[in-house]
Amino acid sequence: MKAKITITPKKAVVDPQGKTVQRALEQMGYQGIGAVHVGKYLEIELTGDRAAAGSQLNDACLKILSNPVIEDFHVEIVD
Amino acid sequence: MKAKITITPKKAVVDPQGKTVQRALEQMGYQGIGAVHVGKYLEIELTGDRAAAGSQLNDACLKILSNPVIEDFHVEIVD
Numbered sequence: 001m002k003a004k005i006t007i008t009p010k011k012a013v014v015d016p017q018g019k020t021v022q023r024a025l026e027q028m029g030y031q032g033i034g035a036v037h038v039g040k041y042l043e044i045e046l047t048g049d050r051a052a053a054g055s056q057l058n059d060a061c062l063k064i065l066s067n068p069v070i071e072d073f074h075v076e077i078v079d
Numbered sequence: 080m081k082a083k084i085t086i087t088p089k090k091a092v093v094d095p096q097g098k099t100v101q102r103a104l105e106q107m108g109y110q111g112i113g114a115v116h117v118g119k120y121l122e123i124e125l126t127g128d129r130a131a132a133g134s135q136l137n138d139a140c141l142k143i144l145s146n147p148v149i150e151d152f153h154v155e156i157v158d
Contacts, residue, residue, distance in 0.1 A: 006085075006120045021121065024143060030135050034124030041085045041120035042100065045113030056109050064103060 001046045003057050007066045007073045008039035039071070050077055080125045082136050086145045086152045087118035118150070129156055 009015045015037055022036040042065065046053045054077050061073040088094045094116055101115040121144065125132045133156050140152040 008120065008122060018121075021144070022123075025123075025139055028139070028143065030139055032125050032127035032132060034126060036124075037122040039120040039122070041087065041118040042097075043087060043116040043118070044101075044104075045115075046111050047113060048111035053111060060104055060107070060109055064107065065100070 001050065001053065002078050003042075003044040003046055003053065004076045004078060005042040005044065005057065005061060005065065005073060006039060007042070007061070007071050008037050010070055010072055013070045040066075046077070053077060080127075080129060080132065081157050082121075082123040082125055082132065083155045083157060084121040084123065084136065084140060084144065084152060085118060086121070086140070086150050087116050089149055089151055092149045119145075125156070132156060 009018075017038040018036040021038060022033060025033045025036070044057065054075060057075050057077075061075060062068055066073045088097075096117040097115040100117060101112060104112045104115070123136065125136075133154060136154050136156075140154060141147055145152045
């Protein structure tokens with residue numbers, strides 16, 4: 001079992017890293033590029049009960065893995 | 080249309096950030112935590128043709144968004 005966690009800046013938060021990537025892609029000649037948001041991605045291998053794993057990872061995201069003031073997170077558990 | 084790109088260190092590459100997160104989760108008392116891999120996540124808003132967008136983003140990942148020597152990437156295009 002594995003958890004895939006994505007942590008992204010909230011839409012209302014200024015994302016200079018995303019802006020920089022967007023500008024770089026445009027300057028390299030890529031077409032049709034809109035807003036870019038840069039976040040973190042974590043893959044965590046898990047053992048044990050699926051529901052318990054999901055709830056403890058939600059808790060971990062709120063407490064240490066993300067900054068809930070400026071970031072959103074999404075936890076997905078896959079086999 | 081939106082692209083979701085995940086960039087992760089290759090399995091054979093030492094991932095000290097992942098190790099640190101793993102140790103932190105264990106020390107905070109979370110159960111059943113295995114290996115942790117920390118990578119990057121990009122969300123890119125796109126306009127234009129879907130197939131063309133996918134192929135140009137693959138190209139961009141190889142050239143500037145990831146380091147293909149030590150990182151794997153995965154591009155997913157969603158509506």
